Amino acid sequence: MADTVRTAAPVQRNNFADGILPKHFADRELTTLTSARRITIYFATELQLQMSKTILCMLLFSVISLRTAVAQESPFVVTYTHYMEEPGNLEIETSSTTGVPRNGQQFYSAPYMELEYGVTARWTSEFYLEGQSTPGDSTVFTGWRWENRYKPLDREHWINPVLYLEYEDLNEASRIQKEVEGGGPDLSSRNTLLTRERDHELEGKLILSGDYHDWNISENFIIAKNFSQSEGVEFGYSFGASRPLGRLASGTNCRWCRENFIAGAEMYGGLGSTHSFGVGNTKHYVAPVISWMLNDNSTVRVSTGIGLTRESNPVIIRVGYTYEIQAFGARISHFFGWKP
Amino acid sequence: MKWLIGLSGALVLLGTDYMLAQNFAYQPDQNWRTPVAAAARQNPLFDKPEAMAGGRKLFLRNCAECHGHDGAGIEKKHSADLQLPVVQVQSDGVLFWKITNGNTAHGMPSWSKLPELQRWQLVLYVRTLGTAPQSPATK
Numbered sequence: 001m002a003d004t005v006r007t008a009a010p011v012q013r014n015n016f017a018d019g020i021l022p023k024h025f026a027d028r029e030l031t032t033l034t035s036a037r038r039i040t041i042y043f044a045t046e047l048q049l050q051m052s053k054t055i056l057c058m059l060l061f062s063v064i065s066l067r068t069a070v071a072q073e074s075p076f077v078v079t080y081t082h083y084m085e086e087p088g089n090l091e092i093e094t095s096s097t098t099g100v101p102r103n104g105q106q107f108y109s110a111p112y113m114e115l116e117y118g119v120t121a122r123w124t125s126e127f128y129l130e131g132q133s134t135p136g137d138s139t140v141f142t143g144w145r146w147e148n149r150y151k152p153l154d155r156e157h158w159i160n161p162v163l164y165l166e167y168e169d170l171n172e173a174s175r176i177q178k179e180v181e182g183g184g185p186d187l188s189s190r191n192t193l194l195t196r197e198r199d200h201e202l203e204g205k206l207i208l209s210g211d212y213h214d215w216n217i218s219e220n221f222i223i224a225k226n227f228s229q230s231e232g233v234e235f236g237y238s239f240g241a242s243r244p245l246g247r248l249a250s251g252t253n254c255r256w257c258r259e260n261f262i263a264g265a266e267m268y269g270g271l272g273s274t275h276s277f278g279v280g281n282t283k284h285y286v287a288p289v290i291s292w293m294l295n296d297n298s299t300v301r302v303s304t305g306i307g308l309t310r311e312s313n314p315v316i317i318r319v320g321y322t323y324e325i326q327a328f329g330a331r332i333s334h335f336f337g338w339k340p
Numbered sequence: 341m342k343w344l345i346g347l348s349g350a351l352v353l354l355g356t357d358y359m360l361a362q363n364f365a366y367q368p369d370q371n372w373r374t375p376v377a378a379a380a381r382q383n384p385l386f387d388k389p390e391a392m393a394g395g396r397k398l399f400l401r402n403c404a405e406c407h408g409h410d411g412a413g414i415e416k417k418h419s420a421d422l423q424l425p426v427v428q429v430q431s432d433g434v435l436f437w438k439i440t441n442g443n444t445a446h447g448m449p450s451w452s453k454l455p456e457l458q459r460w461q462l463v464l465y466v467r468t469l470g471t472a473p474q475s476p477a478t479k
Contacts (some may be wrong), residue, residue: 074453083453121444153442156452214455247455251393297400326405
């Protein structure tokens with residue numbers, strides 16, 4: 001690690017000169033260059049500290065509100081199910097994707113914050129802010145996403161289709177990998193190069209999901225078009241199965257009951273593009289997943305993805321915390337005097 | 341200073357939390373019809389009244405926001421008054437089907453994300469609301 005930092009130092013100084021990194025860190029970096037551990041910790045936490053201020057404000061508001069809210073979340077991180085956000089509820093999620101490198105790749109942590117709102121019982125809208133931090137390289141803001149899911153059928157069926165449309169304004173340093181399409185993200189280039197390339201991308205998904213004896217089985221088919229680059233149209237997939245560990249609810253509020261856990265597995269990857277369709281030179285992962293409902297408001301999700309191809313990270317670790325505020329829309333409407 | 345403004349805003353928002361009234365005028369949606377086979381289903385927890393306590397917990401967690409803690413419905417949300425006979429005369433199968441599918445065109449979400457037995461627990465608890473003492477305004 002020390003060797004890596006020493007060889008990376010000139011590039012870091014260029015980053016400071018370009019104003020990519022904050023000045024206070026530049027000063028700190030000059031005095032602690034020999035301490036690889038300190039630099040690593042600082043890089044990894046810089047972006048998360050900024051995001052945590054915003055999240056703290058939101059949590060403060062929601063704690064003051066003292067309303068219970070449902071938060072029984074699907075354990076999948078990548079695969080979408082047909083479960084929609086309850087109308088008027090706001091869900092705040094902070095998560096991170098951490099990639100363990102293979103030779104030629106770099107360790108990274110990609111935190112993101114998600115705001116999910118139930119517009120109606122059949123329409124859910126989500127907004128993401130995301131970043132990425134690579135020790136020995138830099139910490140960068142990688143962009144935002146706005147996605148919408150719409151459930152066209154109003155009853156539960158054997159297979160429930162959901163239509164998904166997302167707009168992304170990102171740069172190539174994005175590594176949260178909420179989905180993998182095409183060949184997947186560039187895991188070896190430096191952030192200074194990657195952040196110069198912006199992606200304006202439109203992404204669609206067909207989500208097919210159904211419940212069978214308390215098992216949820218979901219498949220997502222992904223199609224994406226990057227309008228900033230001539231990559232053609234890219235494709236991807238994900239599918240997963242999950243099941244609650246407890247089927248009956250106990251009469252007491254317990255934290256460690258089986259009913260609070262949902263476990264499963266998902267698999268996801270890219271399928272190339274119209275220029276080269278197929279699984280060659282693409283990233284694929286299989287990941288056991290689990291969600292744990294801490295209380296009526298909060299859920300923790302953990303996923304450990306195992307890379308299946310040489311292009312993939314050997315391991316991707318994802319951890320997320322979700323907090324849900326019930327009737328958020330009605331409160332805001334009332335506050336501003338709007339009709340709900 | 342920003343924190344102080346944010347905190348003040350949250351307190352004002354909390355202070356203006358609206359008072360919601362019981363939905364005395366609830367009328368069932370005539371288009372929300374349960375298939376015959378689903379309506380005939382029996383509650384597998386019918387002989388397990390101890391499961392009702394779990395149903396109460398699920399109700400307070402998932403349903404009370406719209407139906408009220410006593411299930412009397414909330415007028416502004418147009419949610420059903422679950423204490424009314426028009427609801428209580430419906431079979432267990434009908435209640436289970438309605439919880440499972442929701443009535444998404446009218447704001448009632450689907451609760452298929454809950455395990456099947458937990459939805460039956462909810463049915464058990466909803467049954468007890470029919471015998472709950474009515475609020476003074478409904479007498």
